[in-house]
Amino acid sequence: MIAEQPARLDPVTLEVLRNAFPAIADEMSVDLQRTSYNMMIYEIRDYCCALLDTEGRLISQNIGGVSHFVADLGVVIKDGIQRYGRDGFAPGDVILMNHQRVAGQHLNNVCIYTPFFVDGVLTAFAIVRAHWGDVGGMSTGFGAQNVADPWMEGLQFNQIKIYERGVPDEKVLAIICDNIRYPDAAMGDMRSQIAACKLAERRLEELYTRYGRDTISRSIETIFDETERKCRLVVGEIPDGVYEAESYMDHDGFDRTSTVPLRVIVTVSGTDMTIDLTKSSLERKGGMNARTLAAPYIAYKGITGPLEPVNEGSFRALKVEIQEGNMLMARFPAPMAGWSRALPTMVDTIVKALAPAMPERTPAAHLGTLGGGVAFFGRDPETGTAFVLQTIEGGGWGARPNADGPSASVSVCQGDVRNTPIETIELKSPVRVDRRSLRDGSGGAGKYRGGLGMVTQFTNLLEGSWSLSNNGRRKLPPWGVFGGGSGEASLNRTRRSKDEPFANEDPHRTNFPAGSSVVVETAGGGGWGNPLDRDPASVRNDVLDEFITIDAARDEYGVILKADKTLDDAATAALRAQRRQP
Helix, strand or coil: CCCCCCCCCCHHHHHHHHHHHHHHHHHHHHHHHHHCCCHHHHCCCCEEEEEEECCCCEEEECCCCCHHHHHHCHHHHHHHHHHHCHHHCCCCCEEEECCCCCCCCCCCEEEEEEEEEECCEEEEEEEEEEECCCCCCCCCCCCCCCCCCHHHHCCCCCCEEEEECCEECHHHHHHHHHCCCCHHHHHHHHHHHHHHHHHHHHHHHHHHHHHCHHHHHHHHHHHHHHHHHHHHHHHCCCCCEEEEEEEEECCCCCCCCCCEEEEEEEEEECCEEEEECCCCCECCCCCCCCECCHHHHHHHHHHHCCCCCCCHHHCCCEEEECCCCECCECCCCCCCCCCCCCHHHHHHHHHHHHCCCCCCCCCCCCCCCCCEEEEEEEECCCCCCEEEEEEEECECCCCECCECCCCCECCCCCCCCCCCCHHHHHHHCCEEEEEEEECCCCCCCCCECCCCCEEEEEEECCCEEEEECCCCCCCCCCCCECCCCCCCCCEEEEECCCCCCCEECCCCCEEECCCCEEEEECCCCCCECCHHHCCHHHHHHHHHCCCCCHHHHHHHHCCCECCCCCECHHHHHHHHHHHHCC
């Protein structure tokens, strides 16, 4: 007897569901942002919201969600199922997880997830990973990068059910509150994460009630298959070959005499791509380790479908080779507080490797770090109220084959993360923002100029502790491609009174008296192509916009401007001809 074939999937229904799943994640995002207590969530947007199936496969993630979280959601779900079993979840359960043995990130990135059931059968999970401002230990803001182990960093939540069948575990919640510095904010953020997950459950219930389990299951598999096929079509246009590149990071905070190598081998064969990271550094003593496939995932997604919604099919055609004990696949308890330091540079390095194969699509290197991470925290002596400021100052992106690089943008790993507005900084913390501007001259020279970094100056009005990040790209600034120049490396400066000069310093939980000032200068992007090929009118506009100086126009681009800043065409042509001579 011939088995009955399932009815053909209606293309209209497929398109409705294709858009419904990302819409649910986006609605989760709006709910979270509107109700959270912590500026890292409601202003900076350091979070992601997602739906996953019971195999840990990604169904959808909110548009603009932090991209370097995408590789580390499914592993959390798989580990939870291994811990509790498929029958170990019930409606109303809420699970808390940030443990580095699986999650592989700094402990501030806290996952809250809930199970979803259809007719009593476990069917999916809603999850929110968001940056808490403090989880105890040395974790305040971004201040734990130099710790030697995760216990120094903060509290480790290892698949803890904080709600069981809708009933909160008050003892567990009390322990958390007693061991972090900002319990009101943390509990508020936790409730916001739970609310976003519960919203997702309601929306999924509506979809399953309307379309049924079979239609939705087949739609998800079709979406995965079609996404994979689209990615393969893009990879198939890249010439077959083995492509290699390397870069390096500054020291890990312990061994200050050596740099940290990042090496990649990309193999393209037909529509298959393999990214080999096995030649990169092994685990480090310092906290720049991670346990994540985020860097190759982000690079592959950027190459194959940067504007398409992300799901499990986005990565099915990618093979990543990496060994246990690699700094990007570190083994617990290797310190991971600075887990994201290497990821943006590794993405740039993968793109650099593929530059000979796709020069028409390859940008120069961008700031290569998460930007200027800033934290200031303390306690108001008059009110006794604890305060914390956090922001991430963007930098320059690399120039592209047909345009200058964007300025003042966060890294390729951060989705829609942005800096904290000046109004919020000054309203919520005892800090004055003296300056926030583009960093003149920081973009690498080229036919197309690298994007500019930022300069931000803060003055603290009360005594407190500053932490300013050096994410490890001082010795290797963002590189140019195809003859383009490098961008300027990042720089932090401090002074403890207005009567003294600024000094270069990367403070880490360092106490400063009231009236001190700090300056964060983020890196510029690399240039694309020979600077002598840049349109002289564009060079002149850069001078008029104060992006570069008249001297830089002459020295880097071979463009001569007269005293009134008009072009001297004859002198420019002569100087460029002279410089082009071998």
